[in-house]
Amino acid sequence: MNFYAYTPNQDGEEPYGTSGRVVFTCSNAKAAEQRAESMLGTKRFVLFSFTRFHSPKTHKLLRISK
Numbered sequence: 001m002n003f004y005a006y007t008p009n010q011d012g013e014e015p016y017g018t019s020g021r022v023v024f025t026c027s028n029a030k031a032a033e034q035r036a037e038s039m040l041g042t043k044r045f046v047l048f049s050f051t052r053f054h055s056p057k058t059h060k061l062l063r064i065s066k
Helices: 029-040
Strands: 002-006 021-025 046-050 060-064
Touching: 002 029, 021 029, 029 046, 029 060
Parallel strands: none
Antiparallel strands: 002 021, 002 046, 046 060
């Protein structure tokens, strides 16, 4: 499965640029949460699964932490 995670800025929005964002593959959603946390270095992130990255219709929101 494909996943996309980012650390929101102070306004809770997606950051600009490449800092604080990761795209990766993982076997399941639970493992993806743990991997995103370790890659971003924080428990505060937004996690999506997707099949086609540039097609928002294929994105599924899995986790929002504030």
